Amino acid sequence: MSIRLSILWIWKLIDPLFYLCSRLHYIRVENKEKSIFRVRITKYKGKNLMLADGTLINHNDLLLKIHLHNVRLLNEYIKIKNELSRARLIYKMVFKSMPSLVYYLNNHPKEQEIKGIIGITTINKAVIPLGFECFRPTNRLYRRAKKVGQLPIFLLTKSSFKNFRNNKLNYLLMSKEKLYQRYGNRLPANNNQ
Numbered sequence: 455m456s457i458r459l460s461i462l463w464i465w466k467l468i469d470p471l472f473y474l475c476s477r478l479h480y481i482r483v484e485n486k487e488k489s490i491f492r493v494r495i496t497k498y499k500g501k502n503l504m505l506a507d508g509t510l511i512n513h514n515d516l517l518l519k520i521h522l523h524n525v526r527l528l529n530e531y532i533k534i535k536n537e538l539s540r541a542r543l544i545y546k547m548v549f550k551s552m553p554s555l556v557y558y559l560n561n562h563p564k565e566q567e568i569k570g571i572i573g574i575t576t577i578n579k580a581v582i583p584l585g586f587e588c589f590r591p592t593n594r595l596y597r598r599a600k601k602v603g604q605l606p607i608f609l610l611t612k613s614s615f616k617n618f619r620n621n622k623l624n625y626l627l628m629s630k631e632k633l634y635q636r637y638g639n640r641l642p643a644n645n646n647q
Contacts, residue, residue, distance in 0.1 A: 478521060481558040489554035490527060490547045491520045495564060498572065500625065501592055509629035511569055517627075518559055520573040522548075545580045552584070552637040559630060560638075570629040576604050576621040585636045586626040597623045 478492040496519040503511045511517070527547065534540050559565055574591070575581075581588060591597050601623050 479558075481554045488523075489551035490523050491551050491555060492523055493521070493555070493558060494519050495562070495568065496572070500589075503589055503627065505570070505587055505627060505629050505632075507629050507632050509569060509631065511627065516564060516568045517570055517572040518555065518562075518568055520555065520571055520626075522573075522575075541580060544577065545584070548584060552633070556634055556638045559633070568630060570627060571633060573626040574600055574623065575626060576601065576623050581624075581626055585632055586628050588624040588626060590622060590624055 477494045479494060480492055481489045496517055497514045498511055498517050499513065502513060505511065527544065530543060530547075531540055534543060555571060559568060559571075562568065573586075591600075604623075
């Protein structure tokens with residue numbers, strides 16, 4: 455356990471540098487705590503996708519890219535031994551942070567051009583109830599590079615290497631309209647659109 459805590463401590467030291475280099479932004483809703491997400495605007499570089507609500511995501515469309523704040527999440531995660539409780543923690547933190555995406559997107563200068571939100575993860579459970587749709591990236595090299603980037607998280611969470619190999623990397627996508635519909639009503643009254 456002490457090795458994992460040491461790695462997490464080093465990661466906490468390095469994380470601010472990563473934040474500065476990544477062009478990510480923290481988001482907040484008024485004076486509330488920071489969201490579990492850090493975000494940036496990106497151009498979609500994959501194949502064209504049709505979402506369930508009819509939104510077409512084309513190559514070079516603008517999307518809000520979401521990144522879980524892994525250091526903050528892992529700090530809580532490693533204290534919990536039970537896998538089911540860990541899954542509930544992640545779900546709860548993401549669910550609680552979804553309205554902050556509505557707030558950020560609704561107030562962004564390019565709001566009209568942004569079609570939705572996108573993330574990339576090997577967490578494949580519980581994303582459907584949150585409103586995300588999963589799509590597998592088609593570029594094999596991209597999938598491998600991104601999955602290698604997720605290896606430290608698996609090592610810190612005591613997940614087996616078998617689980618790491620078996621978990622599939624997916625894009626998580628949600629249209630802007632679906633995000634507003636599902637989570638817009640959870641904002642404070644003066645921030646609703």
